[in-house]
Amino acid sequence: MSRKKEHNRPLPAGPRPTGPKAFRRRLLAPVAVSVAVALALAGCSSSSSSSSSSPSSAPPSAQSAGTGSGSGTGQASSAPTAQPGGPNQLQDAYQRVIANVLPSVVQITTGESLGSGIVYDDKGDIVTNAHVVGTATTFTVTLANSSTPLDASLVASYPDSDLAVIRLGSPPGGLKPAVFGDSGKVQLGQITLAMGSPLGLSSSVTQGIVSATGRTVSEPQGGGSPGATIGNMVQTSAAINPGNSGGALVNLDSQVIGINTLAATEPQSNGAAAPGIGFAIPASTITSIADQLIKQGKVTNSGRAALGVVARSSFNQQFQPAGAVVVSVTPGGAAAAAGLQAGDVITKLGDTPIDSLNALTTALASLTPGSKVTVTYTRDGNSRTADVTLGTLATP
Structure with a gap:
């Protein structure tokens, strides 16, 4: 794998392997992760690689685990809920979480690519990855419960943490902000659901567990990717694919515990997917950065x-x-x-x-x-x- 010539720069930013265009899989050497795989941004899918589809109606209604505040931050009130005992209970729990959270997950389309995002507040702010928005300033957003495209524009982006906020021009009534959990309460083995638009297939859901916490991972740089080095990431076995970037990683309390960002690929298999190894930016980082981008248009406290x-x-x-x-x-x-x-x-x-x-x-x-x-x-x-x-x- 070739690397760009290194240049002097302020820490902690550092050079990253250069990858293909933004909407294709990109590899990077594993950093501080003891796995024999490379990593790829869950990134954006080519807008022409798969036609997007949205359900014609909203998911079944269910009691919400909480309501989003103006800042988009919902705090977990207790330790993770005990896992359901039987298959039917587990299925019911999955369906309840999907009904609660999926309306808050959107598909974001630019001129060349697409990714996912999470409704952050009722004013129309949507948080996503910086590598999803790239250099674009205008976007088309499709809600999970509607096929009507909505216009959105960039609020601000913070590539150092690979996060960005965009805003709907005319937020529809009934917009449902997601509830964000407490990163400090995420536990190994906790059941997770990953929601987003993999390969342009909107409102897709996969399931897995929290495989590890506290991972530090470096992204590739180039083709719209900021090449960020991100700490405290959540590793999950839930399937994450191109187009999932910016989507929600959710616990069984219907709380977003991370934003899907990276997926693993087999370095010896021409970039073929390595199932069960994905990474999400933790909720604490998301809310800290998003609040600053919304209120100030920039980040003044990086927390890094x-x-x-x-x-x-x-x-x-x-x-x-x-x-x-x-x-x-x-x-x-x-x-x-x-x-x-x-x-x-x-x-x-x-x-x-x-x-x-x-x-x-x-x-x-x-x-x-x-x-x-x-x-x-x-x-x-x-x-x-x-x-x-x-x-x-x-x-x-």
Whole structure:
């Protein structure tokens, strides 16, 4: 797999493998995930690859688990509900959740591609992935309970977290915002349903479980993809396919616990799907970023840790990766306060070995502002350590 030449840039952004066009599957090397597969953005399907279809009527009515607030944030009131005991109970639970949540999941179409989104509030705001909107500023949105296309425009996008908000020009009556759960209460083995428009097939639902939490994954860059490194992602076995990006990952309390973003592919099988390995951006990240985009039109608090350096990958005399060399230190930043200097080569962050800029970016994505971490680095051939209190990544 080829990689673009690396350039100096503020952390934690780092170079990513370049992929094909936005609506095709894109691969990237697994990062901080011990699986022998590559990853692809669940992304957008080609708008011509599959005709979209919408149900002619709304799903059966059911008691909602909660109502969306103006900010779109619904907090989980308790630990995840106990799983139903028998097949009929489980089926009833699935159907109840689908009836509650599917009306809040939409299909988003641009001139070249399509993806999914989630109704965030009753004003017509819809949250989705930044790689779904790409460089587009206008969109066509189709609700789950209607075949009538609606016009929407971009509110703002934050590629560093691969999130964006678009807004309906004329929100229809009865628009149903989704309820967002508490990321801290997501548990391994919890049943999940993934909702969206895979391959343009709108209002599709698949089921699985939470396979892992706290994953840090780097996306590919290019063709409309922001190439973000995202921490604390939810791994699920629910099938996620191209076109699912921006759709909802839901628990049995009818709460959105993530936005479907990445799916795994077999690197030795020409990009064939690796079933049962998908990743979703957690609800806590979604609500934090979406609220800022809606209220301010930009993100002022990224919630992402920063070391306060500009760095590039370093190589030894055998041209093997050897760390991340500091090019410059941000005055007043975390690294400056700890005494790091230009020319230092970072080789470890806490207990995590650092052999490249990408490794440093990934390690930082799993941490939070205010975290205290020991940085191991070399200066003039000597190994040293410094205790650093991480700052907050500046936003554009």
